[in-house]
Amino acid sequence: MWEECKKLQEELVRMRRELHQIPEVGDVLPKTRAYVEGKLKEYGIPFTENSHDSGLIAVIKGGKPGKTLALRADMDALPITEENEVDYKSRHEGAMHACGHDTHMAMLLGAAKVLNEHKDELCGSVKLFFQTNEEGSRGAERMVNDGCMDDVDAVFGTHIGCILSKDLPSGTVVAVPGCCMASFDKFVIKVKGIGCHGSTPEKGVDPINIAAHIVINLQEVLAREIAAVKPAVLTIGKFNAGVAYNVIPSEVVIEGTIRALEEDVRQELAKRIGEISKATAETFRGSAEYEMIWGAPPVVNDAKMAELAADSARDVLGNDMVVDHIAAPNMGGEDFAYYLMKKPGAFMFLSSADPKKHTDVPHHNPRFNVDEDVLWEGSAVFVRIAERFLAGKQ
Ligand SMILES: [Zn+2]
Ligand SMILES: [Zn+2]
Missing domain, CATH: 3.40.630.10 (Zn peptidases)
Structure with missing residues (x-):
């Protein structure tokens, strides 16, 4: 046939x-x-x-x-x-x-x-x-x-x-x-601070500084929390912040994607992105909102x-x-x-x-x-x- x-x-x-x-x-x-x-x-x-x-x-x-x-x-x-x-x-x-x-x-x-x-x-x-x-x-x-x-x-x-x-x-x-093939999901993190003049950061809360720490901290999940034999990717492909060189903005938006080959790894990554973003933001007096936009398993x-x-x-x-x-x-x-x-x-x-x-x-x-x-x-x-x-x- x-x-x-x-x-x-x-x-x-x-x-x-x-x-x-x-x-x-x-x-x-x-x-x-x-x-x-x-x-x-x-x-x-x-x-x-x-x-x-x-x-x-x-x-x-x-x-x-x-x-x-x-x-x-x-x-x-x-x-x-x-x-x-x-x-x-x-x-x-x-x-x-x-x-x-x-x-x-x-x-x-x-x-x-x-x-x-x-x-x-x-x-x-x-x-x-x-x-x-x-x-x-x-x-x-x-x-x-x-x-x-x-x-x-x-x-x-x-x-x-x-x-x-x-x-x-x-x-x-x-x-x-x-x-x-891996799972593919998107996440969005909104980091909130308090905007102020660039010369007096102590009068505000700098969300760019917080977001930079979040970017680094998120990679630690892959390095220290997911077993080396379990493939996973966490990529931040978008980082929107600021309007002028001497202005500390009020908000930063980070977007990224996670990929995993096993459902439990996928769920762990999603959970830790939320926890780390919020905890990092609070450590530096800000706050973070986190949303997972689920793709396919x-x-x-x-x-x-x-x-x-x-x-x-x-x-x-x-x-x-x-x-x-x-x-x-x-x-x-x-x-x-x-x-x-x-x-x-x-x-x-x-x-x-x-x-x-x-x-x-x-x-x-x-x-x-x-x-x-x-x-x-x-x-x-x-x-x-x-x-x-x-x-x-x-
Ligand atoms: Zn296709
Ligand atoms: Zn395609």
Whole structure:
């Protein structure tokens, strides 16, 4: 069945390029949804629209009873202005598919077409999740809360590009057991002092001085409180303070992100950021307000499902193009984690990094692009996973 995806290659490239030209950001993606729905109608696959956003769920019901498999694509783009000079360049000013989600939709539509043509042979059903707002880590969570995983036995998804390494040859599939990506959360600390003249700091409370201590103190959590064998990142990427060289301001706002591979580490970091910020501010006569804006949990693959994904990829691509173990997970995040919290499954990576084609540029860069030659592979691996999973060969 999966071999038929090779014949779809041209159609996949066409769909990807059409989607690439109409990137939309966030939850409301009317043109993107209309495009996906148009293709599903063309293929004769029924779907239901999400009520809270532009996501949708399509279902291919097999001819015989069996399990239910879910395959997922994300639909959202980024608020970036494209700098690639290609004839399929983004037509939406200030928006770009700079993370490759256009290819995810195309690859899933390709797989859907083939699976639907063979639905009478399938034991069970395949659900297709087209979700919004992966970049804001809200789309998957909302679909899970609406019950999309309730009747699902296993879930699979893929990310294209060079997330793990730009040195993995284009076309390589990575499917590993356990944690493959980190949690990603944002925090905001408002440090409050009392503004005054720069010449008389004793008459006020200097929030810049306090905030500087907070920045240093927060790193001590990683150095002294989290075990060295448990990877974690705490980065402060924004520090807004002051208006003039001789004025002590009243407030400083710090924003940062934490990444962790285990939920207990994630929770400990979040707790200590609040405690240390408040205690440091009070030590120096100020105060601090702290807010955690939760993103997605760590992406943790089920060992058996990761093996099934790797075996399926080996069927399609041969042993040399499949990686089933990596030295270290990626500290980036993915809201696919929400599906995996409900049911077993695996999140895969499909490398499209080729320096000769300039497709080894990092994700979220205005010159990000993919090696389109790998698109059929993504569809074929999805189809092969469905064949294996619904046949009960696990
Ligand atoms: Zn991204
Ligand atoms: Zn992405």
